[in-house]
Amino acid sequence: MERLLSGIKPTGELTLGNYIGSIRQFIEMQKNYESFIFVADLHAITVHNDPEILKERIKKLVALYLACGLDPKENTIFLQSENLYHTALSWVLECNSYIGELNRMTQFKDKSQGKNNESIGCGLYTYPVLMASDIIIYDADVVPTGIDQKQHVELARNIAERFNHKYGETFKIPKPVIPKVGEKIKDLQNPTKKMSKTEENPKGYILLLEEPEIARKKIMSAVTDSEAIVKYDEINKPGISNLMTIYSTLTNKSFAEIEKEFSGCNYGTFKTRVADVVVELLTNIQTKYNEIINSNLVDEVLNNGINKVLPIAEAKVKEVYKKIGLGR
Ligand code: TYM
Numbered sequence: 527m528e529r530l531l532s533g534i535k536p537t538g539e540l541t542l543g544n545y546i547g548s549i550r551q552f553i554e555m556q557k558n559y560e561s562f563i564f565v566a567d568l569h570a571i572t573v574h575n576d577p578e579i580l581k582e583r584i585k586k587l588v589a590l591y592l593a594c595g596l597d598p599k600e601n602t603i604f605l606q607s608e609n610l611y612h613t614a615l616s617w618v619l620e621c622n623s624y625i626g627e628l629n630r631m632t633q634f635k636d637k638s639q640g641k642n643n644e645s646i647g648c649g650l651y652t653y654p655v656l657m658a659s660d661i662i663i664y665d666a667d668v669v670p671t672g673i674d675q676k677q678h679v680e681l682a683r684n685i686a687e688r689f690n691h692k693y694g695e696t697f698k699i700p701k702p703v704i705p706k707v708g709e710k711i712k713d714l715q716n717p718t719k720k721m722s723k724t725e726e727n728p729k730g731y732i733l734l735l736e737e738p739e740i741a742r743k744k745i746m747s748a749v750t751d752s753e754a755i756v757k758y759d760e761i762n763k764p765g766i767s768n769l770m771t772i773y774s775t776l777t778n779k780s781f782a783e784i785e786k787e788f789s790g791c792n793y794g795t796f797k798t799r800v801a802d803v804v805v806e807l808l809t810n811i812q813t814k815y816n817e818i819i820n821s822n823l824v825d826e827v828l829n830n831g832i833n834k835v836l837p838i839a840e841a842k843v844k845e846v847y848k849k850i851g852l853g854r
Pocket of ligand 1: 531532533534535536543544545546547548566569656657660661669670671672673674675708709710711712720721722
């Protein structure tokens, strides 16, 4: 069975974009892969976090993974910060990466744009290397993510290939898996931008743990166009296309089926249906989440997870250190 690895950072609250772009894929793939899903908490500290809030978000993220449908029997779920081998490998990989390739990371360019170098943390710059370590330390075959992380998975491939070339076959070369529909859910108020948990205008995003009726209002007031035809056209109708993408991923209907279903309907009718399926999703997730968050399940799952992954990571780091000549 091939191995799957992916993770989410506990910065901000999880959005519908995180669900559609990543968690939904984990759930679809969990039966067919040996799945390692982690909380990328070390990645959260590239920006400042209140320690109490970070701790709470880490726990919430695990409960959300489970509430969304990750089966603890099919998945190994763990905290990145409990496995120090990720950072032990990351340093070695940094010494085998180039400033030129990190300079090309579009996410870094976006996040640092307009800021002074004196105030951009080094972690924000080198974090794709830690992400490479997260992946190749387990010889992951596939890495499901939204489109914004594809370039980072490609960097992991390049670093792994380079290391293998220099020191002999050591790492598997991972493949990014990007969903065909829902690779980038857009902001509801600005549908050319990614829906993001760090966006300033809360009307643009839907949080998995927000009041479902507030989510309904956000969908009803999503920016559209004046044509009043439900048709997929990303360039000329980005708002409607985004709502169609959300509806398609949550109902498994194709764009052609959706266009047929709403032919002759106005946008109000269409938005009401999209809102209904989103409200149903959030209500189901939140019911399960409320059962899980105060139970022992989160700790049980994390204990099992870390026990399973530690020996795998340890063996890989020992192999790497030996190959490069470290130690006695
Ligand atoms: P993060 O926490 O920013 O996002 C988690 C996942 O959600 C996807 N995503 C989206 N997909 C569709 N539409 C959106 N609007 C949207 N917003 C977010 C992201 O593509 C991602 O799959 N660096 C990673 C975490 C990470 C990781 C890893 C992932 C660390 N190490 C190793 C995979 C493998 C990150 O910051 O994701």
